[in-house]
Amino acid sequence: MPSTPDVKQILLDPPVVNYVAGTLVDMLQDRGYPKQAANRLSQDILRFATSYGLIENYERRTHDYLEDAGFFATRSHPIFHRERTILGYVEPYLSGRILDVGCGSGIIDFILAKQGHDVSMTDVFKHPSIKRPHPEFRPITIEGKIDHPDNTFDTAMALTVLHHSDDPMLTVQEMQRVMTAGGTGLFLESEYGISTENAVMPRRDLQLARFLALSPDQQRGGNAFFDHFYNRVLDYTEHTSEKINVPCNFFTPADLNHLLERNRLVPVHTIHLDFDRDTAPMYHVLHVARKA
Numbered sequence: 001m002p003s004t005p006d007v008k009q010i011l012l013d014p015p016v017v018n019y020v021a022g023t024l025v026d027m028l029q030d031r032g033y034p035k036q037a038a039n040r041l042s043q044d045i046l047r048f049a050t051s052y053g054l055i056e057n058y059e060r061r062t063h064d065y066l067e068d069a070g071f072f073a074t075r076s077h078p079i080f081h082r083e084r085t086i087l088g089y090v091e092p093y094l095s096g097r098i099l100d101v102g103c104g105s106g107i108i109d110f111i112l113a114k115q116g117h118d119v120s121m122t123d124v125f126k127h128p129s130i131k132r133p134h135p136e137f138r139p140i141t142i143e144g145k146i147d148h149p150d151n152t153f154d155t156a157m158a159l160t161v162l163h164h165s166d167d168p169m170l171t172v173q174e175m176q177r178v179m180t181a182g183g184t185g186l187f188l189e190s191e192y193g194i195s196t197e198n199a200v201m202p203r204r205d206l207q208l209a210r211f212l213a214l215s216p217d218q219q220r221g222g223n224a225f226f227d228h229f230y231n232r233v234l235d236y237t238e239h240t241s242e243k244i245n246v247p248c249n250f251f252t253p254a255d256l257n258h259l260l261e262r263n264r265l266v267p268v269h270t271i272h273l274d275f276d277r278d279t280a281p282m283y284h285v286l287h288v289a290r291k292a
């Protein structure tokens with residue numbers, strides 16, 4: 001059974017509730033709802049999130065409620081906007097043979113292949129949109145291994161994947177194994193433990209300011225709420241095999257660099273990317289590492 005966070009437990013902390021409520025209102029207003037309607041929807045979502053018996057009931061009830069409210073007919077950004085943004089972050093570091101670990105829908109790899117990159121994909125789950133002419137896809141094995149030999153790829157990337165992995169240590173270890181010596185590892189993560197000193201543009205964005213006002217544990221709670229909300233409520237499916245795993249294995253920037261080092265990957269850059277307002281409202285950091 002795929003993992004989920006304890007949403008009710010997360011929402012026992014008033015500052016986290018305020019953060020979630022305010023961020024939901026912003027997200028709904030971004031989708032075109034007037035302030036009053038956005039406030040009402042946000043309050044109803046919070047009510048569902050704090051009063052469920054089984055979490056599955058909260059997911060389905062909130063998804064259906066948003067569908068009735070016309071949420072899925074709204075689109076704040078053109079298709080592929082998120083993927084093109086992410087590509088812009090990682091493109092300067094891509095070279096040679098590329099492996100995308102946790103490729104999801106494979107849209108990023110499809111774009112990269114069209115640009116002439118040599119790219120392969122892997123994931124624990126084959127997304128239904130992956131079909132030819134996408135690049136080659138091999139599933140992660142039942143033991144959590146990448147199905148490629150040692151020293152195969154010049155670049156291995158995991159884009160918003162590690163916090164979805166049940167065993168991030170094993171995922172990084174496997175990435176390191178299939179990388180060539182001197183190869184590049186790219187890890188784009190939603191992180192917590194972010195302070196005003198290292199955040200990008202701390203005062204210009206109200207949503208980011210709200211996040212930065214939380215303690216590290218509260219930031220992790222906010223990430224868990226929205227990671228679950230986007231992957232399991234908005235993208236609700238009744239098919240268990242298609243439910244995305246949400247174990248919420250979030251890192252601070254320092255903890256992730258430490259994990260990389262323990263796997264003989266040398267952190268070269270830790271790039272604060274800002275709050276991702278377009279998709280899931282979480283703070284993103286890109287870690288660039290070299291295999292020694």
Ligand SMILES: C[S@@+](CC[C@H](N)C(=O)[O-])C[C@H]1O[C@@H](n2cnc3c(N)ncnc32)[C@H](O)[C@@H]1O
Binds near residue numbers: 159161
């Ligand atoms: C938020 S999606 C990101 C998809 C894609 N990287 C992107 O940015 O569009 C997280 C992906 O990680 C995958 N995943 C979860 N655990 C994994 C693991 N242990 N190894 C590889 N992929 C995993 C999920 O199946 C899902 O497709």
